[in-house]
Amino acid sequence: MSTPRVAARALLVNATELLRRPGTERDIDIQISADTLGLADVRFHADDEISVTVHLESLIDGIVVLGSVDVPWHGACRRCLKPLDEHTVSDVDELYQTVVTNPDAFEIISDQLDLLPMVRELALLDAPEAPLCEPDCAGLCPVCGMDLNTGTCTCEAPVLPSVWDVLDQLKGVLPAESDGGPDTN
Ligand SMILES: [Zn+2]
Ligand SMILES: [Zn+2]
Structure with missing residues (x-):
């Protein structure tokens, strides 16, 4: 029997260096298990691996995060009920700010970017709730x-x-x- 894992509640990236000088860049490539999202949602299985591949670049008033998030999801075709195990690749184009002036920006707290709320948002938004096995499923x-x-x-x-x-x-x-x-x- 495996020991229960405790899901991380944050996906923190230290941004001290980035914030010190605008124009600083950094690449992040991390895998997290889906239970880290803390979602009670049948589309996501705890053991699935989510890949976060993003490029960070600091501006004068924040940090731009560009890249993609690869999220596995599960469901059944809404027409033929065939079980589906797929994954969605979502584009990432987000802004993080220490002082939030853009209503769409995520907040940087204590020089740290928490990528988790962004990943959670993309997973919920882009994993289909009523999928089709094929666009023309009979x-x-x-x-x-x-x-x-x-x-x-x-x-x-x-x-x-x-x-x-x-x-x-x-x-x-x-x-x-x-x-x-x-x-x-
Ligand atoms: Zn189908
Ligand atoms: Zn029939």
């Missing part, structure tokens, strides 16, 4: 449940009763219209 037959990607069945498409059928059925249930009612013409 789905399942609504009658017999056959996977129509693998062949065709002989079921007739279910026909919804027309409004006339419904009226015909009601005729037998409702009292017949009285003859000799007021003639509007």
